[in-house]
Amino acid sequence: MLDAVADLLLEAGYDGLTIDAVAARSGVHRTTVYRRWRDTGGLLADALDAAREVPWEPPDTGSLAGDLTEINRQIVAALTEEPSITAALIAASFRSPAAAAALRSFWEDRYAIAAIVVERVAPGVPARPVLLASCAPVFYELVLLRGPAPGDELAERYARLAAASVSRSGAAP
Amino acid sequence: MLDAVADLLLEAGYDGLTIDAVAARSGVHRTTVYRRWRDTGGLLADALDAAREVPWEPPDTGSLAGDLTEINRQIVAALTEEPSITAALIAASFRSPAAAAALRSFWEDRYAIAAIVVERVAPGVPARPVLLASCAPVFYELVLLRGPAPGDELAERYARLAAASVSRSGAAP
The missing domain is CATH 1.10.10.60 (Homeodomain-like)
Structure with a gap:
């Protein structure tokens, strides 16, 4: 079904x-x-x-920028595959409040699991804003600006910016 | 009309x-x-x-974090006013390719004008990624995650993260 x-x-x-x-x-x-x-x-x-039930492991590349880049690459892949079920669900969320709520739960679930990539290098730094600073521009560029898919470059650019903001706060490298 | x-x-x-x-x-x-x-x-x-024809001046608060916060506050205001023409246009952009293209042009126009807030403190740093790192999480939180509108806190949080990433790159304070 x-x-x-x-x-x-x-x-x-x-x-x-x-x-x-x-x-x-x-x-x-x-x-x-x-x-x-x-x-x-x-x-x-x-x-x-049902998609939330599929286990998902956050990456562990050895650096925050590396982990955030890997997460962003997965988002780029999900949004640019043809056809993209993620893109279709986002479009549907503007018509169906139930779909919007489910999409939100799905993403918040993923960000909760992904928090570890920030916590292991920067204990005490709130993880969610760093994750969103890294991931949100990828969604914005591909979903709202509907930009050409620049692939890895896009994934890495915002991952590095978000990682740099954490280092800057002095919490950890 | x-x-x-x-x-x-x-x-x-x-x-x-x-x-x-x-x-x-x-x-x-x-x-x-x-x-x-x-x-x-x-x-x-x-x-x-027609909306693009309305002149828009980027803020000049004296600091990058301040300018980015002010831009984010304007985005929060546009997305949370009741009713929000911006939110309605974003929803419509998923049904109308012409609306999607026009929305993209409108935003790119604004980011081009706003580039000055990055350029005056960090010459040589590409402005658009910094602006998007600051603004995109606001769109993502309010439009895609449909979060409760936390107002200024949301606007400032991502503005500070994006500004910190620029300082970290050593280009300018």
Whole structure:
């Protein structure tokens, strides 16, 4: 069922993601789909919750800039693969409050897990702002500015800026 | 006419922004609206181009962190005012390629003007990445994570991180 949601979202966007289409694609009776999810926002939210169950290990390259670059590379890859389920979910989040809430939970979950990359080099420095300073420009450039995908260069540029801001605060190299 | 576009976008979102509704609201004949803009994406793009014509002066507070904080405060204000035309335009940009292109031009224009705040304290440091490192987390927190609006705290946090990364590079205080 969740595969059917992902397929439809990629093929036809949020407009093509109807309960009927999900039922037809997945072979599950539409009454069952309706009873379980009520609307497409609920379907999207469930699909994202399923993605959260997939274990994710933060990188450990030996340096903060290296770890942040690796995380940014994963974000660049997720946003620029063709088709991108992440990009489709972000677009859908502007139509479905349930999808928006699920996307937020998914990201906050990932930032909580990733906090260790800041904490192990800079104990006492709040990790989340550093992670967001590194990751947010990648989302902004690719999702909101819809820039050409400059790949690794983009990933590394903002990782280095964020890492430099931590070193500067004197907490750790 | 452009006021009618803004009003409709705020009232009913992109779905409510039809050529017919714009014609009715603005009192311009629908044939004229069709001939001039063809579709709602064109209307949105024109509305944004009009916004670009409004002169904007980058802040000059005496410090890079201060200037970046002031820019971020303006972004927080634009995104959290009720209703927010900026937030509505961002949502619409996921439905209309013309609106997305116009939004991108508007922002790139602003970053080009704002480059002076980096250049006057750190000549030789590329300004755009520093501006984006400061501004992008504000967009990400408010637009994509849809966080509660923490106002000035959010504006200052990322401005200081971005400013610290410049000082760290040794270019200038």
